[in-house]
Amino acid sequence: MLEDFRSLPGGETFSADICICGAGAAGIPMALELARRGISVILLESGGIGLEEDIQALYEGELAGLENTDLSYSRLRQFGGTTGHWTGQCAPLDPLDFKQRTAVPHSGWPINRKILDPFYERAQPYLQLGPYRYSTESWGNELSGTPLPLDPETVTSAVYQYSPPTRFAETYQGDVEGEENLRCLLHANVIHMKLASGTDRLESLTISTLDGKKATVSARKFVLACGGIENARLLLNFNTDRPAGLGNENDLVGRYYMDHLNIVASSIVLADNQTDLGFYSQATTEAQLGMALRLTDPVIEREGLLNNAAFLQVVWENPDHNDDFRDHAWLSFSSMAKAFARGQVPDRLAENACNVIEQPGPVVTGIYRNIARRFTGGGVIKAIDLKQDAEQSPNPDSRVMLGEDIDPLGMRRVILDWQVAPGDMDSLRRTHMILGAELGKAGLGRLNLGISDPADVTQAFTGYHHIGTTRMHANPRQGVVDADCRVHSVDNLYVAGSSVFTTCGAANPTLTIVALALRLGDHLADTLQAA
Amino acid sequence: MGKWTRRGLIGAGGLLAITGVAYGGGLLACRMVPRHTPDFFASLPGMDHDALRTIGQSVLRDHPGLARPGAATRLLTAKAGIERAIGTDCPQTRMTMVQEECRADFAAGRIVLVDGWMISETEALISAEAATA
Numbered sequence: 257m258l259e260d261f262r263s264l265p266g267g268e269t270f271s272a273d274i275c276i277c278g279a280g281a282a283g284i285p286m287a288l289e290l291a292r293r294g295i296s297v298i299l300l301e302s303g304g305i306g307l308e309e310d311i312q313a314l315y316e317g318e319l320a321g322l323e324n325t326d327l328s329y330s331r332l333r334q335f336g337g338t339t340g341h342w343t344g345q346c347a348p349l350d351p352l353d354f355k356q357r358t359a360v361p362h363s364g365w366p367i368n369r370k371i372l373d374p375f376y377e378r379a380q381p382y383l384q385l386g387p388y389r390y391s392t393e394s395w396g397n398e399l400s401g402t403p404l405p406l407d408p409e410t411v412t413s414a415v416y417q418y419s420p421p422t423r424f425a426e427t428y429q430g431d432v433e434g435e436e437n438l439r440c441l442l443h444a445n446v447i448h449m450k451l452a453s454g455t456d457r458l459e460s461l462t463i464s465t466l467d468g469k470k471a472t473v474s475a476r477k478f479v480l481a482c483g484g485i486e487n488a489r490l491l492l493n494f495n496t497d498r499p500a501g502l503g504n505e506n507d508l509v510g511r512y513y514m515d516h517l518n519i520v521a522s523s524i525v526l527a528d529n530q531t532d533l534g535f536y537s538q539a540t541t542e543a544q545l546g547m548a549l550r551l552t553d554p555v556i557e558r559e560g561l562l563n564n565a566a567f568l569q570v571v572w573e574n575p576d577h578n579d580d581f582r583d584h585a586w587l588s589f590s591s592m593a594k595a596f597a598r599g600q601v602p603d604r605l606a607e608n609a610c611n612v613i614e615q616p617g618p619v620v621t622g623i624y625r626n627i628a629r630r631f632t633g634g635g636v637i638k639a640i641d642l643k644q645d646a647e648q649s650p651n652p653d654s655r656v657m658l659g660e661d662i663d664p665l666g667m668r669r670v671i672l673d674w675q676v677a678p679g680d681m682d683s684l685r686r687t688h689m690i691l692g693a694e695l696g697k698a699g700l701g702r703l704n705l706g707i708s709d710p711a712d713v714t715q716a717f718t719g720y721h722h723i724g725t726t727r728m729h730a731n732p733r734q735g736v737v738d739a740d741c742r743v744h745s746v747d748n749l750y751v752a753g754s755s756v757f758t759t760c761g762a763a764n765p766t767l768t769i770v771a772l773a774l775r776l777g778d779h780l781a782d783t784l785q786a787a
Numbered sequence: 788m789g790k791w792t793r794r795g796l797i798g799a800g801g802l803l804a805i806t807g808v809a810y811g812g813g814l815l816a817c818r819m820v821p822r823h824t825p826d827f828f829a830s831l832p833g834m835d836h837d838a839l840r841t842i843g844q845s846v847l848r849d850h851p852g853l854a855r856p857g858a859a860t861r862l863l864t865a866k867a868g869i870e871r872a873i874g875t876d877c878p879q880t881r882m883t884m885v886q887e888e889c890r891a892d893f894a895a896g897r898i899v900l901v902d903g904w905m906i907s908e909t910e911a912l913i914s915a916e917a918a919t920a
């Protein structure tokens with residue numbers, strides 16, 4: 257069931273077995289699965305079906321650290337959440353990411369990849385991905401082309417899959433509407449959480465529309481699934497029962513904020529400038545795949561490096577082959593063109609059309625180049641740039657905090673102090689140096705190192721991934737949630753989303769977000785049904 | 788992109804990474820042979836002398852000791868593979884030998900960073916030679 261809280265009477269108390277706050281990549285699959293197990297669920301969503309500027313503005317805040325990021329554009333406050341403009345690149349975290357690594361302080365999850373594997377597998381269809389196969393071996397002879405002949409003891413191919421990308425609003429609106437046990441309230445902003453007096457149990461929460469209509473929601477268990485920054489912001493704001501904020505007894509909420517270091521740096525000149533690189537981007541009958549160069553686990557561990565997967569971004573001799581026109585306007589244009597070609601009306605037609613109208617240049621270039629390529633044939637490779645979302649190390653001083661500014665709902669706005677340590681950049685530099693040496697050893701080409709020494713952290717841009725602010729750790733002094741994603745100090749409050757990641761690895765987060773959400777859903781259903 | 792122009796880099800990359808290295812080795816080898824053909828590069832098709840010299844100048848800037856007469860040559864001839872290449876007449880074989888030496892440098896970590904480019908010690912010495920010539 258999907259309802260607009262604005263059209264319901266205020267002052268009511270809604271109740272359900274489970275209350276989930278936030279209808280994004282984490283909230284929607286969890287809500288659907290719980291409801292299908294016969295559990296009553298209330299799903300609270302701040303936004304409406306489409307973008308509404310006054311609601312989106314609730315995400316505004318202040319940057320205090322590295323400025324190559326942003327708070328509002330990188331998140332969407334509407335039904336479906338930020339999947340309304342994600343790109344769809346997916347991979348599970350590597351087994352190594354879950355380990356405690358001596359070279360990476362504060363690393364080590366209380367769960368491992370084996371535990372998550374079955375949930376990753378279940379998460380794949382939610383993101384409209386292919387089968388759960390993320391190694392070249394598992395794809396076997398379905399793969400075409402050959403990888404660069406680099407020493408397999410040192411360099412391997414990291415496999416990624418591409419979601420269409422799934423827009424959760426369009427894809428799951430019908431399912432949410434049709435699910436009897438699920439009641440999704442739009443325009444229902446969670447503004448307060450209340451503990452039962454003298455206990456560690458959450459009793460209820462308060463929701464409000466932007467113009468002040470309020471209601472209470474009670475449930476046996478509550479889940480916060482409002483995104484990697486907002487989860488921390490809300491917990492810090494909920495400070496009537498616990499002065500430092502809910503779950504913040506050990507001053508951990510908001511700390512260890514990580515993003516992927518989005519960097520295009522270092523380039524390769526190949527000995528053979530017509531090398532076939534088709535292997536690195538290909539489609540099988542079941543999935544769209546992308547491959548990246550990654551150092552093997554033993555090398556990463558021996559060298560004490562952070563994880564990284566470097567995608568090969570080809571710079572062609574003939575600019576007609578280059579894809580540098582692919583900005584937002586082009587993506588909007590191509591999604592509209594694809595929809596029209598299928599005889600459908602494109603999703604978010606007005607939004608997409610305006611993107612194109614406001615910036616026609618890249619679209620014209622893109623159309624011209626796509627036509628020109630048909631006549632120019634195979635290209636000559638001028639260079640290959642390495643593009644990556646590199647891992648950053650967990651750092652307690654990199655954090656989400658509350659500012660003094662108050663939003664229209666009476667909540668303190670966020671301050672994001674994103675810090676990138678020079679060591680994070682040094683690790684990437686060393687990674688590229690190893691790749692450069694391997695390319696030389698194999699006689700394939702030469703690498704120009706694009707990461708400066710001493711490190712210049714302003715080379716790093718946001719990967720739009722907000723990670724670590726309610727980190728998972730078995731020890732309440734080192735993490736906000738436990739291995740079940742339950743807030744250590746609140747009996748029935750759970751967190752879903754990338755805020756629970758202990759480390760960020762190199763993989764994009766959404767597949768792991770959905771896998772963890774499905775795992776949490778199972779845990780909640782099992783414990784409720786056992787009770 | 789450092790101080791080298793894109794064209795120069797591509798030239799240099801091609802030069803150093805593939806045949807150029809061999810030609811450089813060939814150049815060196817021929818230098819060892821007492822003849823009056825000092826501008827050996829000029830007789831090799833496809834060579835980008837400017838690129839090689841540009842790289843060499845950068846190498847000399849970072850390692851001024853190599854500018855001393857014969858310094859780079861001595862270090863090069865101390866390499867067994869180069870020694871063998873010098874004694875080879877066939878340009879193709881010579882090319883392969885120099886390439887092998889470059890690969891061996893990378894495998895052994897004998898890598899020189901010049902204006903951001905990771906090149907083998909052999910390549911650095913050959914280009915330093917070219918710059919001092």
Ligand SMILES: Cc1cc2nc3c(=O)[nH]c(=O)nc-3n(C[C@H](O)[C@H](O)[C@H](O)COP(=O)(O)OP(=O)(O)OC[C@H]3O[C@@H](n4cnc5c(N)ncnc54)[C@H](O)[C@@H]3O)c2cc1C
Pocket residue numbers: 277278279280281282283300301302303329330331332333334335336337338339341342343344345346444445446447481482483484486490719720721752753754764765766767769
């Ligand atoms: C441009 C861009 C490209 C991206 N590309 C990729 C990619 O290629 N691969 C990848 O893995 N990830 C990518 N991401 C990240 C991806 O979008 C997020 O990881 C994912 O959407 C996070 O899911 P979530 O459910 O935790 O948060 P969200 O999807 O943001 O959902 C949170 C929901 O909570 C709601 N909410 C917030 N506050 C409240 C409140 N107080 N009360 C009620 N509801 C509230 C919001 O309205 C929203 O619907 C990209 C992001 C951006 C911006």
